Amino acid sequence: MTTYRLAFVDLSANNVDYITLSWDDVSGFIGGRGLGVALVYRNSASADALAGDNLLCVMTGPLTGSGFPMANRLTFIFISPMTNTIAWANTGGYAGAELRNAGVDGIVVKGVSERPCYLYVSRGVVEVRDASSLWGRGAVDAVMAFRHMHGDCRVLAIGPAGERLVKIATVVNDTGRSSGVRHGVGCVMGSKRLKAIVIRGSPRPEAKPADASRFIQRLKEAQSRIRASHLLNHENGLLAVYGTPIAVEALGSNDAIPVKNYRETTLPEYSRLGGRAMAEGVLINRMTCSYCPVSCRRETASSQAYSFRVEGPDYAQISSLGSNCMVMDLEAISYMNYLCYELGIDPIEAGNALAMLAEASELGYVEEGLRWGDVERMLGLLRAMALREEGLGEVLSYGACRAAEDLGCPELSMSVKGITIQNTDPRVEPAWGLLNAVESFGGAVHIWVYGQLIQSLAKLGVDVRIRDFNDAWEVASESYRKQVEVAVLDSLQVCAFSSYAIPLETLAGALEAMLGRKLDAGQLEYAGLSILEAEKLVNEVRGINWSSPLPRRFLEEEIPSGRHRGRVCELNPLLREYSGVAKHPTPPLEAIPKLL
Numbered sequence: 068m069t070t071y072r073l074a075f076v077d078l079s080a081n082n083v084d085y086i087t088l089s090w091d092d093v094s095g096f097i098g099g100r101g102l103g104v105a106l107v108y109r110n111s112a113s114a115d116a117l118a119g120d121n122l123l124c125v126m127t128g129p130l131t132g133s134g135f136p137m138a139n140r141l142t143f144i145f146i147s148p149m150t151n152t153i154a155w156a157n158t159g160g161y162a163g164a165e166l167r168n169a170g171v172d173g174i175v176v177k178g179v180s181e182r183p184c185y186l187y188v189s190r191g192v193v194e195v196r197d198a199s200s201l202w203g204r205g206a207v208d209a210v211m212a213f214r215h216m217h218g219d220c221r222v223l224a225i226g227p228a229g230e231r232l233v234k235i236a237t238v239v240n241d242t243g244r245s246s247g248v249r250h251g252v253g254c255v256m257g258s259k260r261l262k263a264i265v266i267r268g269s270p271r272p273e274a275k276p277a278d279a280s281r282f283i284q285r286l287k288e289a290q291s292r293i294r295a296s297h298l299l300n301h302e303n304g305l306l307a308v309y310g311t312p313i314a315v316e317a318l319g320s321n322d323a324i325p326v327k328n329y330r331e332t333t334l335p336e337y338s339r340l341g342g343r344a345m346a347e348g349v350l351i352n353r354m355t356c357s358y359c360p361v362s363c364r365r366e367t368a369s370s371q372a373y374s375f376r377v378e379g380p381d382y383a384q385i386s387s388l389g390s391n392c393m394v395m396d397l398e399a400i401s402y403m404n405y406l407c408y409e410l411g412i413d414p415i416e417a418g419n420a421l422a423m424l425a426e427a428s429e430l431g432y433v434e435e436g437l438r439w440g441d442v443e444r445m446l447g448l449l450r451a452m453a454l455r456e457e458g459l460g461e462v463l464s465y466g467a468c469r470a471a472e473d474l475g476c477p478e479l480s481m482s483v484k485g486i487t488i489q490n491t492d493p494r495v496e497p498a499w500g501l502l503n504a505v506e507s508f509g510g511a512v513h514i515w516v517y518g519q520l521i522q523s524l525a526k527l528g529v530d531v532r533i534r535d536f537n538d539a540w541e542v543a544s545e546s547y548r549k550q551v552e553v554a555v556l557d558s559l560q561v562c563a564f565s566s567y568a569i570p571l572e573t574l575a576g577a578l579e580a581m582l583g584r585k586l587d588a589g590q591l592e593y594a595g596l597s598i599l600e601a602e603k604l605v606n607e608v609r610g611i612n613w614s615s616p617l618p619r620r621f622l623e624e625e626i627p628s629g630r631h632r633g634r635v636c637e638l639n640p641l642l643r644e645y646s647g648v649a650k651h652p653t654p655p656l657e658a659i660p661k662l663l
């Protein structure tokens with residue numbers, strides 16, 4: 068692969084053009100997230116999020132679908148209707164590899180279709196087709212209907228929430244896989260009247276390496292590193308065997324889990340929500356993404372109190388819909404997760420918005436709001452927010468940040484740049500506070516870098532490569548290094564969990580063999596720096612500063628109990644060190660074409 072073939076879809080004009088970029092054009096951004104960010108900077112940096120000129124970039128990377136282990140991601144880049152910033156939504160599964168096998172490396176969508184439509188991608192061609200008969204259907208239901216129509220295909224679809232321009236709407240990837248798909252990307256698809264992207268690739272990988280024998284060498288090296296990993300080994304790695312819910316055990320045992328809208332971090336009965344409890348209860352299947360030997364995805368089902376069969380929930384969904392709302396029942400959490408998928412709303416933002424509502428209700432800001440752990444009420448509110456029902460449904464449909472403002476208690480929203488943080492508490496994990504403050508996308512950070520988790524995993528027997536760090540400079544420099552690394556992975560479109568086993572040198576070697584060009588890890592890292600800088604430049608155009616304040620709770624309210632009792636997040640020293648550590652290269656943006 069030495070070229071990058073983009074389909075440029077104008078829904079207003081019902082027209083599709085194709086653009087071929089050379090590796091020389093895109094090398095400064097690698098592909099995937101980086102190329103999407105550069106395209107947005109060049110074409111739609113000042114666009115209104117719901118206007119036709121907000122480009123929706125659906126990108127793969129140069130290793131996607133090549134057969135290289137864990138190289139399977141697909142990334143949406145766009146201006147977010149939740150945060151008004153550059154935004155990123157990343158998903159695994161099979162759609163990324165399928166898109167490349169269909170002869171398209173990325174799709175850039177502009178405009179607004181006259182009537183509901185979907186994109187059908189096959190044999191190198193993207194067609195705009197009528198989706199009127201499926202408008203109004205649930206996202207999972209629509210995926211099944213498209214499969215019925217087109218046979219063996221991959222589908223990215225929105226539900227009723229996206230159609231109604233709910234700000235927290237997500238995109239469902241096949242029948243699940245929405246845990247990283249935040250920032251209201253479903254709302255952007257809905258604003259274009261785009262119900263789905265249906266992809267039917269050829270059964271054989273289209274991404275062929277220029278130097279096949281060197282590529283296979285690197286591929287085998289990566290496979291053996293994954294086998295040697297205590298986290299990723301298919302048979303006994305903790306992430307592989309228990310999925311991301313193992314983080315409940317890791318963070319719960321370290322008093323580092325979100326509880327009651329992040330008021331507390333201690334949950335004595337955390338193990339009821341963990342990977343081991345899932346394995347003994349609702350788990351029916353381990354799933355994987357294309358070319359991944361790990362299989363960390365979970366499939367759950369029940370026909371007892373609730374009837375469902377669904378992918379997930381992942382750790383972030385368990386901590387948002389579960390511990391943060393005081394729901395201690397994996398069956399109920401799995402069902403709520405299923406409902407979020409079918410309605411097409413982001414389960415993490417929805418859970419955190421409900422946690423905010425429960426606290427607001429307890430403090431008297433809302434009458435007839437929500438009690439902690441009231442699953443039946445939560446189910447009703449999830450439906451109400453997805454359908455924008457009058458009252459709390461409409462209020463919550465904007466996400467926790469705007470909802471808390473509307474309810475008169477903005478201090479109860481645990482959001483940064485308008486989107487809630489996830490996973491753990493910045494008072495316990497200073498690096499988590501810093502990353503949420505400086506990431507251009509806002510609070511939905513997915514960089515698992517922080518020391519407490521590392522220590523916790525080590526206690527569970529995992530030999531992790533990232534060491535713990537102590538002073539402000541170490542936190543800042545390690546956080547920045549990790550940001551750069553993840554920007555590279557998201558642009559190569561390799562799963563971020565690979566960083567626990569596969570070094571950048573191996574990835575650079577694989578890319579070198581794929582392209583048949585000299586390339587090293589230093590060049591990838593430099594591209595990572597440029598990508599972070601380009602993201603900041605998009606935000607600058609929109610008047611958004613490089614750092615954002617954290618919610619007051621994390622900065623001023625001491626953790627009330629547990630081993631971290633009394634701690635707050637000391638953000639300012641971290642920001643000072645970070646601004647000294649961060650580099651500011653000039654991204655080669657002029658190499659990226661203007662499309663509008």
Ligand code: SF4
Pocket residue numbers: 137139159160354355356359360361362363364562563564
């Ligand atoms: S580790 Fe998990 S999320 Fe990552 S590619 Fe493998 S199965 Fe998918």
